[in-house]
Amino acid sequence: MALAQQVRPADDTSARIGLSGYGSRAFDSVPDTRTAGELLRGIDAAQCRFSPAAVQPPLVLYGGGDLGRLARDYCSGLGLEVAALVDRNAERLRQDAFWQGLPVFAPDEVAKDLKATAQLAVCVATAPFLPLAETLARDGWGNVVPFYDVAESLRAVHPLSNGWFVGAFSPQDMEETARVLFGWEDDVSRAHHLQFIAWRRLREEWTFEDAPVRGDDRFFIPEIMAHIGGVRMFVDGGSYDGRVTDRFLANTKSNDAHVVAIEPDLENSAAHRQGLLAKPDDISGRVTILNEALDATKRERLFHGGLGYASQLSQTGNRLLRTATIDGLNLSPDFLKLHLEGGELDALKGGMETINRCRPIIAATIYHNDDGIWRTPSWLMSELRGYRFLMRLHSWCGTGAVVYALPEELQ
Known part of the structure; x- marks a missing residue:
């Protein structure tokens, strides 16, 4: 063809x-x-x-969504000065406490000399990069790069790895x-x-043309939603602040479904627990939060916390912890989701007894390192019998890639 x-x-x-x-x-x-x-x-x-895009001050961020917020925290943690934020919703973001202390401009408010001299780091993964970058270039910006390509130049001191x-x-x-x-x-x-x-x-x-990038159904594609009502235990590996847990509970129609949310970052899990306090008891009582870092074996490893959804096991870590395995947690998942900033393959290897025993639906991110090119999906295809495998992209710039493994008996 x-x-x-x-x-x-x-x-x-x-x-x-x-x-x-x-x-x-x-x-x-x-x-x-x-x-x-x-x-x-x-x-x-x-x-x-x-090649990675080394930081070239003055550094300006474009996009004040989740990635823009991560970018500001990232720069703050490394002592990198951010000169300004540019966003079409500048008026609203000026009222957001998170952006206080930083000039926030709408695109048509930026001075020509700043456009000409600044490095504009695009913090948008919900749309293709190149058309946006070319539009910005025609508007006078002289140096436009994806934020993740900037972060790639600083991997020696920060573990954020989406620009590999x-x-x-x-x-x-x-x-x-x-x-x-x-x-x-x-x-x-x-x-x-x-x-x-x-x-x-x-x-x-x-x-x-026939394979659009959809950001609204990550972890809950139609092939999974067709069976969501039969899930009694959802294991949310790398649960961050609980947003995927919330989506599962909103999607399931079963009042018997339970969630085990696994999150090693203490700030993230505290935010999740705080959010549960605002929910009815019949919802919050179905969620168990475990402060564990999933791995192939139980061992001591450095963990780099305080990075929001980018917190991860890393040699740049600031905390030594003992990891856990899925098998060691004695769970019985019907649906296993893993978003571990590159640790997905290790976690799967530490969960084979559980996977073989329970035959769960599996959704694992594969975009944080080059294991996603073939190692993680190849391992799944080799180790799992009677499963079918799908891959979907849920965002741009090589991010949002998820491998889905569904037991054939669910067809």
């Missing part, structure tokens, strides 16, 4: 502001296995000019990636896998 496509490298404006390493390709349909293999070989053969880049594939990488690519249940998964690899390998944004 030949896919009609439009290849669009970064335009002249993009080249002028240093975006020539970014590009895009649009396809009119999703690929079958043969075409997917050809596209994968093309990615492997291509050259990439990407994967180099040329080894023969094993190609063999295993192709095996995963052909192992997905549907062509949408193949399209999203290729889209994910193209960004991580080439910093190209690929789009497939």
Whole structure:
């Protein structure tokens, strides 16, 4: 099957502001296995000019949503001065206590000299980067980069890892990636896998007309929602402040469903507990919060806390803790969700007895390190019998990638 496509490298404006390493390709349909293999070989053969974007003051953030808030906390923690925030909802954000002390501008309020001299870090993952960056360039901004590509230049001192880049594939990488690519249940998964690899390998944004990136159904895609009523135990691994737990409880129609929320960051779990106080007893009483860090084995490891949803096990950590395994917690999940900032594969390895015994639905993020290219999905496909596998992208810039494993008996 030949896919009609439009290849669009970064335009002249993009080249002028240093975006020539970014590009895009649009396809009119999703690929079958043969075409997917050809596209994968093309990615492997291509050259990439990407490199992390070192901080170049004055630094300005674009976007005041969840990622923008994370970016400000990130910069504050590293002693990096942020000159301003730019957001279309500037008037509302000026009233937000979180942004107090920082100039907040609407796009049309920014002085020309700031646009010309500032590094504008785009804190938006809900839309493609390149079209937005080119619009900003035409508006006068001289240096536009994704925030995660800025953070990638500071990995030695901060564990935030969403800006990683994967180099040329080894023969094993190609063999295993192709095996995963052909192992997905549907062509949408193949399209999203290729889209994910193209960004991580080439910093190209690929789009497939029949495979939209949806941000509103992360962890609760239709294939899972069809069986949500049968879930009696939802294990929310990496529960942050409880927002995914809340979504599960809102989606399930069962009053018997229980949640085990696992969150090692003490600030995050405290926020979750505080939120439960405002809920009716028949809701809050169905949630158990465990302050555990999931791992392949029980051992002592450094944990970097205080980073909001980016808190994680890391050598940059500020707290030594003893990790736990899913098997060691003696749980019986019907639905296992893991969002562990790169620790998903280790957690799965520490939960095989539980997974084999309970055969839960599994949803695991795979975008925090290059395990997501093939290691994590390959491990699942090799270790789980009688499961079908899907991949979906729920945001842009190579983020929001989730592998879903569903027991065949649920079909």
